[in-house]
Amino acid sequence: MPSDPTPERPGAFPVLSPAAQALAARCESHVNELARRMARDAFERLPGYSELPADVKDVEIAATVRTGLRLFLRRVRDPQGQAGDYSLFRERAAQRAEEGMPLPMLLRSHSTAVYVLWQALRDEATDGEDGALIELVDFLLRGHEAIIGLVAETYLVEQVTLSAERREHHRSLVRGLLDGSVPPQRAFEDLGLDGPCLVLRLHLPKEEGPAASAVAGRRLLRRVQSVVDRTLGTEAVSLLGVDGGYAIVPQRIDDPDGVRIGEQLCTRLRQVCGDDVRLSAVAADTPSAAPSAARTAADIVRIARACGRPPGIHLMDDVLLEYHLSRHDESSDRIAALLNPVEDRPELVDTLRAHLEHRHDRRSTARHLGLHPNTVDNRLARINELTGLDIASPRGSALALAALLLRDNVPG
The missing domain is CATH 1.10.490.10 (Globins)
Incomplete structure (x- = not known):
């Protein structure tokens, strides 16, 4: 006017x-x-x-x-x-x-x-x-x-x-959907989601030292949110922090397991956050299945990290045995306790993890850890001596893997 x-x-x-x-x-x-x-x-x-x-x-x-x-x-x-x-x-x-x-x-x-x-x-x-x-x-x-x-x-x-109010409202709805405080059907309707979805769990490397200030964290989060929004599109909703979080996106016919979109997102996030970007996507056919899908996606990422798998997108099939071994039951505490004798020796735990991930190949394990193969042998012998586990045997290897997974079985 x-x-x-x-x-x-x-x-x-x-x-x-x-x-x-x-x-x-x-x-x-x-x-x-x-x-x-x-x-x-x-x-x-x-x-x-x-x-x-x-x-x-x-x-x-x-x-x-x-x-x-x-x-x-x-x-x-x-x-x-x-x-x-x-x-x-x-x-x-x-x-x-x-x-x-x-x-x-x-x-x-x-x-x-x-x-x-x-x-x-x-x-x-x-x-x-x-x-x-x-x-x-x-x-x-x-x-x-x-x-x-x-x-x-x-x-x-x-x-x-x-825009800030809408984003915070969406964050609250996603949080309520995943923790059960908001009925799934209502959350989906308010979020504008319709039909089968993929629940994505993101793990991002944590900043340490001077770079980990509150201001730097907020700047990083804005950049991460921008990448997620640009990659997943306007129909996606998310709940993110500086160390990762969750996103929910409608399932696409041409990418039902989310591998394609997950790889794109990982590639773009690495440019912002560094190499240690991990992602898992689990389908939720109905709103009520979303919380369970989120827990499963978080478990897959956690298990992949615990097993020493390289960063990137992780699927259930990638960690199928490990996922099964990480489930808690009456024997879980006893299995996890098998590694108590080496819990204050992180170099031994890291060597065990890498050795299992590299299929007992001592030279591959040595290259991964930057060690001499003889050093790997010495550490494995020390693990056997302290824990009583025969890592070279199928039973001992399975017990060691299960113990690692159960000890790492915390939300992540």
């Missing part, structure tokens, strides 16, 4: 000549007619405007137009301005942002209003009033610059606020 200089800039506009003021005054009787013409005629040419509800066009927009016209005419008489002159424009800009009106449409409506007012002034001018008309047009355009900046700023600030 046409308007005036900001109240913070008193005297920014010169006092207009009596001739310019007289020309503007002759338009005051046409304010209501001009408002109707803008709201129901001129604005109809804007793409998407015709789809707005009638009450928005006939009441809210028309009222805003009338306010802008009267404010312009009042400022012609007194260019100093008053506090609160912009309140309706701020309110309407925020309201349009909340309703989802595109910003280009909103700004074009203000520019169109300026053009219609210019036409009215031009039509009202008579011979000899060219100078007065130029004064008014200059005043009008300078006022439009001020109001257009205010409207755009208010709209964008409101949009950022609404």
